[in-house]
Amino acid sequence: MQPRGQYGLLLWTILGIGCLTWLHHWTFVLPYVREGLMVCCGLSLALVLAKRWRLANPRLTRLIFGLFGLTSLLFYSQIMVQERLTQTVPQAWLHETFVVQGEIVDLPVRTPFGVRFLFRPSEQQADERLQSVAQSGSLPRLVSLSWYDDDLPSEKLRLGQVWRVPISMRVPHASLNSGGFDQEKSWWAQGVRAIATVRVNERTELIQRPQLIEQKNGVWYGLQNWRAGALAKIDGMLPHDEMDSVAVFKALTLGDQSDISASSWQLFQRTGVTHLVSISGVHITMLAALVMWLVQRLWRRSVWLCAWMPSIYAGQWLGVLVALLYSLVAGWALPAQRTVLMLFLWLVLTRLGIAVSAVRVLCLALLVAVVSDPFCVLTLSFWLSFGAVAWLVLAFSMWSEDFERMTNVSWRMRWRRVVGGQVATGMALLPMSVYFFQQAPLFGVLINLVAIPLVSAVVTPLLLLSVLSLMLFGWASSLLWANDFLRWCLSALTWLNDRLPEAMWKADLNWWQALLLVGFGVLLVNVWRRGWRVVAAAAMAVIVFGLSMMPKERVPYGQVFVHVLDVGQGSAVVLRMNDEVWVYDAGPRYGSDSDAGLRVLLPFLRDARIDVIDKLILSHDDADHTGGASSLTKAMRVREVVSSIGRDRLQTLGVLADGYVFCQVKQNWHVSGVDLIMLNPEERLRESALASDNQKSCVLRVEAAAQGQWRSFVLAGDIDALQEARLVVLPTGGVRRWPTDVALMSHHGSNHSSSAPWLEAIQPKIAIAQAGFMSQFVHPHPWVVARYHDMGAQVINTAQGGEIRFCLGCPSAGLRQYRQTQPYLWRDMSNAQQVLRKNN
Incomplete structure (x- = not known):
């Protein structure tokens, strides 16, 4: 194929993937796909007739057939999308418990509260309602199932087991904020159409307790259960005081990343080696190249073997075979599947002479990937894994075109090509990393020059050999030696990170900038x-x-951009002013190694290009409000913490800042034309041992100087009705003179807050509840919502709308609910909205 034809094919491939991605995001495109396919079919038929009559233009022919292939792909994807949309949890099921029979289809993963795994319901169900839904094709085919520790059975959960369990299901729903990870999108791409929990209590005992039906056997089940046993042995053999190295050990050998700590991930991100910790495209490709080189060198020593098969062919086939085996042992994750696919296609097509062009191989691999799974374009791993392997293919294209010539190339030239390929790959991944993560380490390209060959050619083979020796011969000493070597490598990486200057490319690339x-x-x-x-x-x-x-647009003087973040059952609000950024509360802690600081606040602040927090207000000592403070302050500089919590307690919580100040009534700040006034607590209340932490909450009023639709905002923390009554009649700065435009509901909308006197005093136009989806606390309480409605206020819940943003002092408040601005296919909130209306 000529170079011009190669890049024409590449252009059509990129156009197809772009249109497919667009199709998944925008629902209004779906009705027009069928009509477009019919038009292209008619044009193709006319073209065939014209070609028969020798009237067809070659360029027009390529154009029409390209459009026909593109619309065929979109039509096929539309069928898959509509089939997945039919799989949903009926609204009537949301508060019921069903006995469902199904299979565990992946390895159970430990969580802070139990285990979680993917569960595939069987086609045959004992429950008549489930069976009727299954026959119609509407039963979710993949469920993310959680099983709490207190209810776990005596049998060990293993892949391939068929269980009959009582579960309650709901629609897939997760927190949604700008800059953060879209968990709902990830579930949609995986085919997870329901989130469920095993319910083993007095009520379900009357129905049926969990029952193990059978254990399926086969090559795949045996391999994955062997993998689970190997992971358990690694945990048992290696010391528990070296969990960081043990977690990386399991990730590199068997693809289990569940135990890698947040601090380790931050280290890998700052040094640019995150892709090496996962089973990525670069990792598998380099391992296959190493095996290929070793086999080729050894194969040449046998005349009989070379007569049977050329050494280059043997090396290539065995390299791809090792890549396949390694990917299977490591869990056969999606990036590994795509990498093996590309390597296999490259080998088969080049050996058969069908495609001697690296670009053609790349395009065929992409086509096979999107046809086998049209939803893969929604996964981050698709872009990163295909991007990395594609750049390796392009950088080493001369190897695939005429690999035999490499035997006559000097070692110096080979190393120049290897180093050049790594630099090209690292430079290519920089804009992709910035586009997806809003930052990328500039020193990562140089670090990877050493890290890629070291990890791929030395560390990973050594770790794999130690695992094999343990499982086959029971040699634990090799495992310990390999772990010591890995720990030394991690220590060297930490030492290097501590001594390198901070060099992160932080930006907010648009898709066209990344593409350019x-x-x-x-x-x-x-x-x-x-x-x-x-x-x-x-x-x-x-x-x-x-x-x-270029810096983002600054907030005009006298105005405040307010972002009420969706953190679940907790509180976190970002106030952006002309010169300063304030954060009110840091959200909850989700587990031992996960909190709102890491998952919500830091991604949001990086997306907004905010590097320093001028004031962090922690309203009171409650995990729902301080859970993410430690992670936030360790990753970003905080000039001052204002809180009702003492400094010693804050330092115990791991909250770091340049200064610490108590919040106290009558505190007043004037920042960039914005008045920020503290309404609670009094010093006597804060020091009282009889008052609850909720009553001591820092209550902040924000008032913009600029004239606008809305000018004031009150953040009330978790104060209760008693403290609200005190504030209404407080002689030293009570709230009777403080009507407001927007109010953050006290205590997330609890029935013990938002009392009638308080609402009469603040008279809000908008009331915002920060609550968890289908919260067990029933926040906001229906009675509270009714009180706000009686006051004429509009009630908004972050559980329903996601992140809520508006402007104080702007001519138009610009109220926006983030979930409503993204009406994507996976945002099917019909059932969720009915539940929320029922709770309200």
């Missing part, structure tokens, strides 16, 4: 001999880089 930067890399790899193109591409990259580094 990747295009610049393509030009460098493929037309590097044509200097004028390199100069033009470099100029384009500088322009795009400059655009990406």
